Amino acid sequence: MxxxxxxxxxxxxxxxxxxxxxxxxxxxxxxxxxxxxxxxxxxxxxxxxxxxxxxxxxxxxxxxxxxxxxxxxxxxxxxxxxxxxxxxxxxxxxxGWERGVETASIVSPFPQEMLLTALGGSVATPAGGVTAEIAYFPTFEDLESAPMDSLDGKIVFISGRMDKAPNGAGYGPANRKRRSGASESAKRGAAAVVIRSVGTDSHRFPHTGQMRYADGLPKIPIAALSAPDADQLERILERGQAVTMALNIQPRAVGxxxxxxxxxxxxxxxxxxxxxxxxxxxxxxxxxxxxxxxxxxxxxxxxxxxxxxxxxxxxxxxxxxxxxxxxxxxxxxxxxxxxxxxxxxxxxxxxxxxxxxxxxxxxxxxxxxxxxxxxxxxxxxxxxxxxxxxxxxxxxxxxxxxxxxxxxxxxxxxxxxxxxxxxxxxxxxxxxxxxxxxxxxxxxxxxxxxxxxxxxxxxxxxxxxx
Amino acid sequence: MxxxxxxxxxxxxxxxxxxxxxxxxxxxxxxxxxxxxxxxxxxxxxxxxxxxxxxxxxxxxxxxxxxxxxxxxxxxxxxxxxxxxxxxxxxxxxxGWERGVETASIVSPFPQEMLLTALGGSVATPAGGVTAEIAYFPTFEDLESAPMDSLDGKIVFISGRMDKAPNGAGYGPANRKRRSGASESAKRGAAAVVIRSVGTDSHRFPHTGQMRYADGLPKIPIAALSAPDADQLERILERGQAVTMALNIQPRAVGxxxxxxxxxxxxxxxxxxxxxxxxxxxxxxxxxxxxxxxxxxxxxxxxxxxxxxxxxxxxxxxxxxxxxxxxxxxxxxxxxxxxxxxxxxxxxxxxxxxxxxxxxxxxxxxxxxxxxxxxxxxxxxxxxxxxxxxxxxxxxxxxxxxxxxxxxxxxxxxxxxxxxxxxxxxxxxxxxxxxxxxxxxxxxxxxxxxxxxxxxxxxxxxxxxx
Ligand SMILES: [Zn+2]
Ligand SMILES: [Zn+2]
Ligand SMILES: [Zn+2]
Ligand SMILES: [Zn+2]
Structure with a gap:
């Protein structure tokens, strides 16, 4: 009390x-x-x-x-x-939709595993996963202003932090990348998407949540990195070299x-x-x-x-x-x-x-x-x-x-x-x-x-x- | 500063x-x-x-x-x-020693997955895992006073909390189960061991750390549950029914x-x-x-x-x-x-x-x-x-x-x-x-x-x- x-x-x-x-x-x-x-x-x-x-x-x-x-x-x-x-x-x-294997790693320049989880409703990567260069967008809005066909075959990484508030006012804005990140990336040719989790903690937990596919666009897989993993990926990107990620998520629609x-x-x-x-x-x-x-x-x-x-x-x-x-x-x-x-x-x-x-x-x-x-x-x-x-x-x-x-x-x-x-x-x-x-x-x-x-x-x- | x-x-x-x-x-x-x-x-x-x-x-x-x-x-x-x-x-x-697959679930009476991690140096379970009834010990000292041969084929669960202190004084006592839990259980016939993580948080992270096998005793697998999972297992046990766990950890010695x-x-x-x-x-x-x-x-x-x-x-x-x-x-x-x-x-x-x-x-x-x-x-x-x-x-x-x-x-x-x-x-x-x-x-x-x-x-x- x-x-x-x-x-x-x-x-x-x-x-x-x-x-x-x-x-x-x-x-x-x-x-x-x-x-x-x-x-x-x-x-x-x-x-x-x-x-x-x-x-x-x-x-x-x-x-x-x-x-x-x-x-x-x-x-x-x-x-x-x-x-x-x-x-x-x-x-x-x-x-129905169910989660499967989900793993990710940086292949180069600094090999290491990353913790992430598939967003609800996401399709799977091809069996064995997808390995591609990261295209980094500090915010969802940055992705929205990227040219069409500029992300061919890339794994898009959308960061962007969520502000804390008693009424959760930060959730709506932060959630745009979760809801629409896949289709906005697919529209530009991307192979897959990882986002900074929609959340306000700094623990090694990825946050899941439902995503949506827009009609008439390819469905590409999307997963959320924990906040510390997103921080890590940003630091790796800041080093200025091309960053290659291997991503394997195997969720499936179960009818x-x-x-x-x-x-x-x-x-x-x-x-x-x-x-x-x-x-x-x-x-x-x-x-x-x-x-x-x-x-x-x-x-x-x-x-x-x-x-x-x-x-x-x-x-x-x-x-x-x-x-x-x-x-x-x-x-x-x-x-x-x-x-x-x-x-x-x-x-x-x-x-x-x-x-x-x-x-x-x-x-x-x-x-x-x-x-x-x-x-x-x-x-x-x-x-x-x-x-x-x-x-x-x-x-x-x-x-x-x-x-x-x-x-x-x-x-x-x-x-x-x-x-x-x-x-x-x-x-x-x-x-x-x-x-x-x-x-x-x-x-x-x-x-x-x-x-x-x-x-x-x-x-x-x-x-x-x- | x-x-x-x-x-x-x-x-x-x-x-x-x-x-x-x-x-x-x-x-x-x-x-x-x-x-x-x-x-x-x-x-x-x-x-x-x-x-x-x-x-x-x-x-x-x-x-x-x-x-x-x-x-x-x-x-x-x-x-x-x-x-x-x-x-x-x-x-x-x-x-060398490397981690492999590690999963655990309660099979009955309340089916659900649990998060754990193998302790360093642990042997693996048989391929596909081991499924057995839980034998619960609130503390490592309770296990030490259990009769010989009283744990035949069981999965031992050792709980026990670690106190916070600036000098980490709680670590030594809490760590006894991590160091010696496997052999003390093997001595009494157990098939495997899970412990409450040696740690002071209440997040869903298991804590790993090195374990030891005593000479002349069977080597059985040992893993640590996160604190919330250990809490959950205790609540399930408090219901008074026999609890069956399926445990699969596949770490291996790599020479x-x-x-x-x-x-x-x-x-x-x-x-x-x-x-x-x-x-x-x-x-x-x-x-x-x-x-x-x-x-x-x-x-x-x-x-x-x-x-x-x-x-x-x-x-x-x-x-x-x-x-x-x-x-x-x-x-x-x-x-x-x-x-x-x-x-x-x-x-x-x-x-x-x-x-x-x-x-x-x-x-x-x-x-x-x-x-x-x-x-x-x-x-x-x-x-x-x-x-x-x-x-x-x-x-x-x-x-x-x-x-x-x-x-x-x-x-x-x-x-x-x-x-x-x-x-x-x-x-x-x-x-x-x-x-x-x-x-x-x-x-x-x-x-x-x-x-x-x-x-x-x-x-x-x-x-x-x-
Ligand atoms: Zn809700
Ligand atoms: Zn919810
Ligand atoms: Zn140390
Ligand atoms: Zn250490």
């Missing part, structure tokens, strides 16, 4: 009360249940226990793999165990594979058809155990529901917990949910997702047309300011937000998130149980108040955003 | 003087050359540049490999470039291989036969680029000599820089030096080695019979206290210290050294140029004063320590 000690003194004082009648302050009189929720979440380990179980008993959960399928089974069992109702899987099919969203509910007592949706994504990349991305989001959303169930609280609206599948490979769970629930989106009153690690929020963002005051009161009770930035509720919420579903988001502190993001080092030891408990408190309080609010969050025409 | 800002105000004030006559303080009058040395080293990048070059242009330098041979060539050229005299390689032969010590000197003007020896080790493990272990030691010792050469200083005794080969696999360079120089050790006046990373010293240790006052004056000028612990001068100095060669050691701050030690993450980005400059200053000053001291450091009978 230490993170919050300085921010929410009034709330904490409130939260430490166990009986309401003894302390008849105005705030207590208004919010005894809310205080109970916060106290239960902050003193509990519900969220942490869920992440611990998922990451320990399943480990990595790459979309479309048998491990993701086991994670769905695990989540169904866990949702039932904590007392959620209507627990089910909503299956969908994806195009149609099953994925699915796992859903559980606390069915509303008065307006059961109306949905307050809280969520995270169940899949992870294959390198780590997906503790911060996004075991944390599963723990936070399911843990929040567990707090309400354990307190015997019955919301008026239905609180729905969704553990999305196949987020990492293109928000496929979010799109599948949108498609399956198309005719029902009008009943979605509010939706949010936690997918930014385990650190507590530092502000609250709105994506609603009405009812902002309910969310503002949640922020107030948590000691959090409102953000001046709008939200679409999170990656898997985006598709339904685009069709008019109201959203909000707890903007978690992501300053260090990209140190671990999509690396082998995304493991449970990186999560502070107190941090995740604070997020559970926020989600539980928000879900409870939104599910019971007399006001609505939807515009008169909920499809207005479409 | 920041580390030193609080500790050596007088020294720094002194060091910032560029002309002596202008500021006739007592200290200045006594030590104009010493002040020049400190100033030149602290404001220079000699040591850092050497580590940068070695780690960039060679990379890893596993003992006995072609990379270590290239590192010797590189060092010979560098020693000549900085103006050392009598630059030469003293070759010796070692038994006789060349290694060697690279030597260069500043020949003394008055007593050239008398040697002040400063050193580091040139070889590294194969996983990282050996920046802190021990590129730093090469940079510190050779950089210190470079400072003296660039200042045009001519010591009375010879200052000898040694870049030992094959330290990691059993101090083989140190023993080879002892054997080759057996009849000449009586002329070794003082010897030291830097092999504890790149952080500055926090105290100075003595291993001399006479002349402590010279080393105490060095410590005083650096603002460092004397240690109450004796030294043998460093790992490669140990063999000649045992034969009576006087030693001293700058006890560098190793609090974080074992976060990186013997991992892929031992790379140049972990070195602060200011830190290494301070070490260069200390080595240069010590070498200069020891080489010019009228007093001696040797006992009347230099073989007394034998």
């Amino acid at each position: 230490k993170h919050w000690a300085l921010m929410g003194v009034a709330t904490l004082a409130l939260a430490s009360c166990t009986t309401v009648a003894d302390q008849p302050s105005d705030m207590m009189m208004k919010a005894p249940v809310e205080a109970m929720i916060l106290e239960a979440a902050r003193s509990g380990t519900q969220g942490y226990d869920i992440v611990e179980g998922l990451t320990t008993e399943i480990g990595q959960r790459l979309a479309g793999t048998e491990a993701e399928a086991r994670a769905r089974d695990w989540t169904v069992a866990k949702f039932k165990e904590i007392g959620l109702q209507n627990v089910r899987v909503e299956p969908f099919t994806i195009s 149609d594979r099953p994925s699915g969203n796992v859903i559980g509910e606390i069915v509303g007592t008065e307006r059961p058809e109306e949905i307050v949706l809280i969520s995270g994504h169940l899949d992870s990349w294959d390198l780590g155990t997906g503790a911060i991305d996004d075991g944390a989001g599963i723990g936070i959303s399911a843990g929040a529901a567990q707090i309400l169930i354990e307190a015997g609280l019955k919301p008026k609206r239905t609180i729905r917990v969704v553990a999305y599948g196949a987020e990492e490979v293109g928000l496929l769970g979010g799109f599948a949910y949108r498609d399956l629930h198309k005719d029902d989106l009008i009943n979605h009153v509010l939706a949010t997702e936690s997918d930014f690690g385990s650190k507590p929020a530092y502000e609250v963002q709105l994506g609603v047309t009405e009812g902002a005051e309910v969310i503002e009161s949640v922020a107030d009770m948590l000691g959090l300011p409102m953000s001046d930035q709008p939200t679409n509720g999170g990656p898997d919420i985006g598709p339904i937000a685009a069709l008019g579903v109201p959203t909000m988001r707890f903007q978690q502190d992501g300053t260090d998130y990209f140190d671990l993001h999509h690396t082998p080092d995304d493991t449970l030891d990186k999560i502070d149980p107190d941090d995740i408990a604070e997020n559970v408190a926020a989600f539980a309080l928000m879900a409870w108040l939104a599910a019971n609010a007399d006001t609505d969050f939807r515009a008169d025409d909920p499809q207005a955003g479409n | 920041k580390h030193w800002a609080l500790m050596g105000v007088a020294t720094l004030a002194l060091a910032s003087c560029t002309t002596v006559a202008d500021q006739p303080s007592d200290m200045m009058m006594k030590a104009p050359v010493e002040a020049m040395i400190l100033e030149a080293a602290r404001s220079g990048t000699q040591g850092y540049d050497i580590v940068e070059g070695l780690t960039t242009e060679i990379g890893q330098r596993l003992a006995g490999t072609e990379a270590e041979a290239r590192a010797r060539d590189w060092t010979v050229a560098k020693f000549k470039e900085i103006g050392l005299q009598n630059v030469r390689v003293e070759p010796f032969t070692i038994s 006789d291989r060349p290694s060697g010590n690279v030597i260069g000197e500043i020949v003394g003007t008055e007593r050239p036969e008398e040697i002040v020896l400063i050193s580091g080790h040139l070889d590294s493990w194969d996983l990282g680029t050996g920046a802190i272990d021990d590129g730093a030691g090469i940079g510190i010792s050779a950089g210190a000599a470079q400072i003296l050469i660039e200042a045009g200083l001519k010591p009375k005794r010879t200052i000898r820089v040694v870049a030992y080969g094959a330290e990691e696999v059993g101090l083989l360079g140190g023993f080879a030096y002892r054997d080759l120089h057996k009849d000449d050790l009586i002329n070794h006046v003082l010897a030291t080695e830097s092999d504890f990373g790149s952080k500055p010293a926090y105290e100075v240790q003595l291993g001399v019979t006479e002349g402590a006052e010279v080393i105490e004056s060095v410590a005083d000028m650096l603002g460092l206290p004397m240690s109450d612990q004796p030294t043998n001068g460093g790992p490669d100095i140990g063999p000649i210290a045992a034969l009576g060669v006087p030693t001293m050691r700058f006890q560098q701050d190793g609090t974080d050294y074992f976060d990186l030690h013997h991992t892929p993450d031992d790379t140049l980005d972990k070195i602060d140029p200011d830190d290494i400059a301070e070490n260069v200053a200390a080595f240069a000053l010590m070498a200069w004063l020891a080489a010019n001291a009228d007093t001696d450091f040797r006992a009347d009978d230099p073989q007394a320590g034998n």
Whole structure:
């Protein structure tokens, strides 16, 4: 709880009360249940226990793999165990992709091995790899301004660093090379691409993540070097000699594979058809155990529901917990949910997702047309300011937000998130149980108040955003 | 320089003087050359540049490999470039060992891959690996007290954490499992061993390092799990079910291989036969680029000599820089030096080695019979206290210290050294140029004063320590 000690003194004082009648302050009189929720979440380990179980008993959960399928089974069992109702899987099919051998070395002038990893969706090099001269671009923008046909047969190296920021503002710009580096290079004749990992650490972990091929261009392999390897390659290039790299990555497309969203509910007592949706994504990349991305989001959303169930609280609206599948490979769970629930989106009153690690929020963002005051009161009770930035509720919420579903988001502190993001080092030891408990408190309080609010969050025409 | 800002105000004030006559303080009058040395080293990048070059242009330098041979060539050229005299390689032969495939996974009850690395000198598993139930020992001492024949065919897992300390005091106790875990397990019938890495970090890097087989016992394979993987395995074991692991490591002994010590000197003007020896080790493990272990030691010792050469200083005794080969696999360079120089050790006046990373010293240790006052004056000028612990001068100095060669050691701050030690993450980005400059200053000053001291450091009978 230490993170919050300085921010929410009034709330904490409130939260430490166990009986309401003894302390008849105005705030207590208004919010005894809310205080109970916060106290239960902050003193509990519900969220942490869920992440611990998922990451320990399943480990990595790459979309479309048998491990993701086991994670769905695990989540169904866990949702039932904590007392959620209507627990089910909503299956969908994806195009599977799996990692293979991945090695790289500098052949000349300074022979040595380098650590890298294929980006998700990348094609393989020819069997045995490709050996070619490096064409170096300090930034993606430098590559974009390179002449056409100037990179014939070369291995392109795109560097460029990502800045740290609480809101991850550096991710979008840094990610351009990951998303589009292959096709921008292929367009100019390159044979393959290596990028400096999209990340903010200086450890020897490459960061994976999904890439895209543009239509009508050759598909060439692309992989990410760890930051120290990218530094090393830059130093080697600075010596001024031609640098030859041997690159061998053998990932492969494995055809149609099953994925699915796992859903559980606390069915509303008065307006059961109306949905307050809280969520995270169940899949992870294959390198780590997906503790911060996004075991944390599963723990936070399911843990929040567990707090309400354990307190015997019955919301008026239905609180729905969704553990999305196949987020990492293109928000496929979010799109599948949108498609399956198309005719029902009008009943979605509010939706949010936690997918930014385990650190507590530092502000609250709105994506609603009405009812902002309910969310503002949640922020107030948590000691959090409102953000001046709008939200679409999170990656898997985006598709339904685009069709008019109201959203909000707890903007978690992501300053260090990209140190671990999509690396082998995304493991449970990186999560502070107190941090995740604070997020559970926020989600539980928000879900409870939104599910019971007399006001609505939807515009008169909920499809207005479409 | 920041580390030193609080500790050596007088020294720094002194060091910032560029002309002596202008500021006739007592200290200045006594030590104009010493002040020049400190100033030149602290404001220079000699040591850092050497580590940068070695780690960039060679990379890893596993003992006995072609990379270590290239590192010797590189060092010979560098020693000549900085103006050392009598630059030469003293070759010796070692038994080579190289890493192969290394994979591990939990087969049941929770299938998942684990990250580990073979310990140096380990035999391979049978081709295709070994699959067996885990026998868990929280500490090496628990294994030692296990009954004989109680581990038939099992894969032993030895955990046990290493404590952080500036002097690395936790390393010896934690290292028992690495050194002796294989034979203690083999003695009891085990098929293979995995240990929690000997290290103090919580990143997904296994730490390698040399192991030993006891005579007369079966040789079984041994590998180290990263700390997060060891945590994970402990959590899996805590669930109480039998845990089966599949382990496949394919390192191999590759027969006789060349290694060697690279030597260069500043020949003394008055007593050239008398040697002040400063050193580091040139070889590294194969996983990282050996920046802190021990590129730093090469940079510190050779950089210190470079400072003296660039200042045009001519010591009375010879200052000898040694870049030992094959330290990691059993101090083989140190023993080879002892054997080759057996009849000449009586002329070794003082010897030291830097092999504890790149952080500055926090105290100075003595291993001399006479002349402590010279080393105490060095410590005083650096603002460092004397240690109450004796030294043998460093790992490669140990063999000649045992034969009576006087030693001293700058006890560098190793609090974080074992976060990186013997991992892929031992790379140049972990070195602060200011830190290494301070070490260069200390080595240069010590070498200069020891080489010019009228007093001696040797006992009347230099073989007394034998
Ligand atoms: Zn995510
Ligand atoms: Zn992700
Ligand atoms: Zn060392
Ligand atoms: Zn070492």
